[in-house]
Amino acid sequence: MHNRTTSWVNGALVDSADAAVSVLDHGLTTGDGVFETLKTVDGRAFAVTRHLDRLTRSARGLGLADPDHDLVREACAQVLAANPAPLGRLRITYTGGNSPLSSERGTTGPTLVVALSAIGHRPDETAVVVVPWRRNEHSAVAGLKTTSYAENVVALAAAHRAGASEALLANTAGLLCEGTGSNVFVVVDGRLLTPTLASGCLAGITRQLVIDWCGAEETDLPLGVLRDAEEVFLTSTTREVQAVTRVDDRELPGVGPVTAKAMAVFTERSGDDLDP
Numbered sequence: 269m270h271n272r273t274t275s276w277v278n279g280a281l282v283d284s285a286d287a288a289v290s291v292l293d294h295g296l297t298t299g300d301g302v303f304e305t306l307k308t309v310d311g312r313a314f315a316v317t318r319h320l321d322r323l324t325r326s327a328r329g330l331g332l333a334d335p336d337h338d339l340v341r342e343a344c345a346q347v348l349a350a351n352p353a354p355l356g357r358l359r360i361t362y363t364g365g366n367s368p369l370s371s372e373r374g375t376t377g378p379t380l381v382v383a384l385s386a387i388g389h390r391p392d393e394t395a396v397v398v399v400p401w402r403r404n405e406h407s408a409v410a411g412l413k414t415t416s417y418a419e420n421v422v423a424l425a426a427a428h429r430a431g432a433s434e435a436l437l438a439n440t441a442g443l444l445c446e447g448t449g450s451n452v453f454v455v456v457d458g459r460l461l462t463p464t465l466a467s468g469c470l471a472g473i474t475r476q477l478v479i480d481w482c483g484a485e486e487t488d489l490p491l492g493v494l495r496d497a498e499e500v501f502l503t504s505t506t507r508e509v510q511a512v513t514r515v516d517d518r519e520l521p522g523v524g525p526v527t528a529k530a531m532a533v534f535t536e537r538s539g540d541d542l543d544p
Contacts, residue, residue: 272284272285273351273383273384273385274347274350274351275287275381275382275383276343276346276347276381276382276383277289277379277380278379278381281346281347281350284383287381289379289381290379292368292369292374293364293365293366293367294363294364294365294366294367294373294374295361295364295379295415296363297367297369298364298367298371298416299414299415299416299417299418300330300364300367300371300414300415301330301332301361301362301363301364301414301415302323302326302327302329302330302332302361302362302412302413302414302415303323303326303359303360303361303362303413303414304320304322304323304359304413305357305359305360306319306344306357306358306360306505307355307356307357307358307505307508308356308357308358309354309355309356311348311349311352311353312542313348314538314543315473315477315538315543315544316341316344316542316543317543318473318476318543318544319360319473320335320337320341322413322471322473323335323340323360323362323413326412326413326414329409329411329412330364330409331373332363332378333378335362335380339380340360340362340380340382343360343380344358344360344382346382347382347384348384351384353384353386354386355387355388355389356384356385356386357384357386357387357505357506358382358383358384359381359382359383359384359385360382361380361381361383361415362379362380362381363378363379363415364378364379365377365378365379366379387506390506390507390510391510392510392523392531393510393511393512393522393523394432394434394502394507394510394511394512394513395431395433395512395513395514396432396433396435396436396447396502396512396515397426397427397432397434397435397436397515397516398435398436398437398438398491398494398515399423399426399436399437401422401423402437402440403438403445403468403469404440405439405440405445405466405467405468406440406468407468410468411465411468411470411471413470420448420449421448423435423437423448424448427448432514434447434449434450434502435447436452436494439467439468442490442491443463443467443490443491444463444489444490444491444493445467445468445469446463446467446468446470446472447502447504449504450472450502450503450504450510451463451469451470451475451502451503451504452500452502452503453478453501453502453503454489454494454499454500455497455498455500455526455527456497457498458498458526459485460482460483460484460485460526460530461484461486461487461489461493462484462485462487463486463488463489464486464487465486466488467488472503472505473505474503474504474505474507474508474534475503477538477544478503478509478530478534481533481534481537482529482534494515495518498524498526499511499524499525499526499527500512500515500520501527508531508534508535508538509527509531509534511523511524511527511528511531
């Protein structure tokens with residue numbers, strides 16, 4: 269992909285290097301916004317309907333007006349057409365718009381930005397670390413995909429310093445919750461398990477498809493399950509199903525049988541249906 273990309277900002281395509289939102293935008297000043305990241309293959313986005321439905325749920329959770337799905341789809345189509353890439357990350361950002369320099373939201377209406385970056389194929393295996401901070405499952409924004417991502421930035425930086433690609437967090441009850449940008453699955457006694465949404469984790473699109481397609485069970489899991497699980501894997505839009513072969517100092521064997529099957533099923537089913 270050429271270095272210059274084109275993004276959509278509030279109704280118009282613009283050169284990404286020059287694209288701008290106001291310094292008064294509430295997404296910038298307070299993190300009052302929601303977003304979605306979609307995988308694109310050869311200019312086609314995966315699971316658009318599920319992502320737009322979640323964008324609306326997140327917006328409602330913040331008290332933002334429902335995003336116009338037709339408008340968002342049009343913005344995505346124009347950005348994809350303007351930025352050819354074999355594999356891409358399509359980012360939809362929807363904020364409270366221009367507002368006072370306080371927590372109070374303005375009345376000018378929302379900001380909509382759609383941008384795309386080319387990405388490479390992720391490795392099949394990765395390392396994770398458990399970080400000491402906790403997800404607050406009682407938070408007003410628990411389970412919402414908001415632009416208030418500083419907690420994740422700090423935790424992910426800690427993971428990178430430890431030679432890992434992701435950080436895993438417990439919630440305030442000490443239960444396994446999620447990664448900074450992924451959901452987590454474990455295999456215990458041959459059973460495929462993942463934390464419930466009540467843990468405070470994000471309702472990941474890939475998470476739900478793996479539950480539906482691979483028969484995973486949602487259950488409360490103590491953080492210590494990571495010491496004993498036979499297999500561990502992550503799911504996210506760009507990771508899809510990715511095996512974890514190191515948790516902190518614990519080495520796990522390569523891609524285990526349950527993980528390998530989940531990888532194969534996800535690749536086959538997502539290839540068959542672009543909007544499951």
